[in-house]
Amino acid sequence: MSPFRLTLVSVLIFSWGCGASPAADEPYFPADSQLFGVSPLQDFNDDPGIVEVYIKASKTDGHLQELEDLEFFSYNGMFPGPTLEVNKGDRVIVHFKNELGETTTIHWHGLRIPDEMDGSPRVQDPVANDDYFTYDFVVPDAGTYWYHPHVRSHVQVERGLYGAVVVHDTDVDPSYDNERVIILDDVLIDGSGNFPAPFSEHMEAMHGRSGNYLLTNGNWSLLSEGQAEQGQVERWRIVNTANARTMSIGISGASFRVIGTDGGLLDQPYTTQRLQLPVGQRYDVEVSYDQAGLVTLDSWILVYDESIGNYVSEPFQVYGVDVVATGQTPRVIEWPEITLPQWESSRTEFITLDVVSTATGAINWRINGAANPEAPIFTFEEGETVRFAIDNLAGPEHPFHLHGQFFQIFDAEQPGLKDTVLIPGGSRVMITAKFDNPGAWMAHCHILEHAELGMMSEIYVNESP
Numbered sequence: 001m002s003p004f005r006l007t008l009v010s011v012l013i014f015s016w017g018c019g020a021s022p023a024a025d026e027p028y029f030p031a032d033s034q035l036f037g038v039s040p041l042q043d044f045n046d047d048p049g050i051v052e053v054y055i056k057a058s059k060t061d062g063h064l065q066e067l068e069d070l071e072f073f074s075y076n077g078m079f080p081g082p083t084l085e086v087n088k089g090d091r092v093i094v095h096f097k098n099e100l101g102e103t104t105t106i107h108w109h110g111l112r113i114p115d116e117m118d119g120s121p122r123v124q125d126p127v128a129n130d131d132y133f134t135y136d137f138v139v140p141d142a143g144t145y146w147y148h149p150h151v152r153s154h155v156q157v158e159r160g161l162y163g164a165v166v167v168h169d170t171d172v173d174p175s176y177d178n179e180r181v182i183i184l185d186d187v188l189i190d191g192s193g194n195f196p197a198p199f200s201e202h203m204e205a206m207h208g209r210s211g212n213y214l215l216t217n218g219n220w221s222l223l224s225e226g227q228a229e230q231g232q233v234e235r236w237r238i239v240n241t242a243n244a245r246t247m248s249i250g251i252s253g254a255s256f257r258v259i260g261t262d263g264g265l266l267d268q269p270y271t272t273q274r275l276q277l278p279v280g281q282r283y284d285v286e287v288s289y290d291q292a293g294l295v296t297l298d299s300w301i302l303v304y305d306e307s308i309g310n311y312v313s314e315p316f317q318v319y320g321v322d323v324v325a326t327g328q329t330p331r332v333i334e335w336p337e338i339t340l341p342q343w344e345s346s347r348t349e350f351i352t353l354d355v356v357s358t359a360t361g362a363i364n365w366r367i368n369g370a371a372n373p374e375a376p377i378f379t380f381e382e383g384e385t386v387r388f389a390i391d392n393l394a395g396p397e398h399p400f401h402l403h404g405q406f407f408q409i410f411d412a413e414q415p416g417l418k419d420t421v422l423i424p425g426g427s428r429v430m431i432t433a434k435f436d437n438p439g440a441w442m443a444h445c446h447i448l449e450h451a452e453l454g455m456m457s458e459i460y461v462n463e464s465p
């Protein structure tokens with residue numbers, strides 16, 4: 001029996017409040033709309049350089065196949081939340097309202113914006129229930145990002161609070177026949193329909209909460225996401241929003257190459273069979289439909305095989321496109337001139353990640369010997385470039401995420417600018433970070449259960465005079 005449900009789910013439609021524009025001084029929040037699928041946020045500002053949107057977090061009832069009465073947390077009644085689509089350099093104004101019944105924030109994962117707009121509860125007072133907050137920032141970098149809360153995120157993200165952020169750069173972006181946002185997730189629902197299942201077991205504290213339902217754009221399996229034509233070339237923006245599961249993905253039925261990562265387009269695209277996508281990271285891939293038929297995004301998952309009494313890695317088709325025959329050959333996309341920085345540093349700092357059990361038997365995940373250290377683990381000067389040796393002293397892996405800055409990984413197989421890096425169990429990974437964004441920045445494990453259990457710290461960057 002496979003733990004993953006891969007049948008098509010019936011789409012649940014919620015009634016739209018009528019789609020009228022907001023009155024000039026009256027905040028506009030859409031009524032609950034539709035669970036499942038990725039739709040864009042509507043821009044209510046006529047100025048081409050300003051994107052002004054309304055986001056409401058609330059509880060929304062829904063179902064996954066036979067599981068009725070699940071209480072999702074949703075942005076604008078949708079799961080995933082609607083996509084924020086902007087151009088590099090745009091000013092973004094987000095009118096946010098919290099109707100969750102508990103405090104929350106929105107963190108703009110990967111965007112190098114001022115720290116008071118970053119949704120960090122270390123900087124911003126969390127937004128109370130029934131209260132409002134206006135996020136207002138200029139988007140500095142093109143690429144694929146995402147947004148999610150930073151309060152009780154192991155529950156709030158699990159229950160559905162996340163959405164994609166797509167930042168175009170019209171001067172540089174190659175033109176494609178189509179772009180798709182593909183958000184990979186899994187959720188854990190126990191036999192009694194608890195969503196999420198209570199976070200209690202030792203295994204979950206050790207490895208984070210891997211779900212028993214794989215979701216793509218909020219759905220169990222999206223095997224006919226519209227059509228495409230043979231000869232077309234598309235850009236797929238893939239985000240892993242799971243609490244804990246590192247995804248291992250590939251594409252069947254078309255050729256593809258990797259063109260971008262956390263911090264935007266690569267200077268040199270590359271081909272590969274399989275991509276490892278830890279939680280928090282993004283990959284942009286260019287997909288060329290060189291033949292007709294079903295093209296699938298495949299996710300390799302460890303499943304227990306009773307016949308051999310062990311786990312085996314099996315591919316699940318989590319997304320599909322029907323490609324219609326035309327006899328056309330895909331065009332070759334001319335790669336734009338992109339120069340990525342080559343950061344060097346003579347300063348090396350050390351970050352150790354480990355685990356202890358407390359006297360009461362609780363698990364504490366630690367960064368540099370402390371769980372949830374209050375004081376910054378480092379203070380740097382604006383503009384400083386620092387090399388880190390990150391040592392994972394325990395067995396479980398940690399996707400380490402730094403807010404507000406990019407870094408590069410010492411690994412030719414993981415090129416480009418990153419904000420999240422996987423540190424496998426018992427190993428050291430080297431990165432070089434460029435601290436060009438002053439402020440108080442969270443540095444933490446993106447396995448949300450690990451962050452909740454202490455693997456959460458701060459790095460402070462002094463503003464240059």
Ligand code: C2O
Binds near residue numbers: 107109150
């Ligand atoms: Cu995706 Cu601290 O965030």
Ligand code: CU
Binds near residue numbers: 397398399
């Ligand atoms: Cu971790």
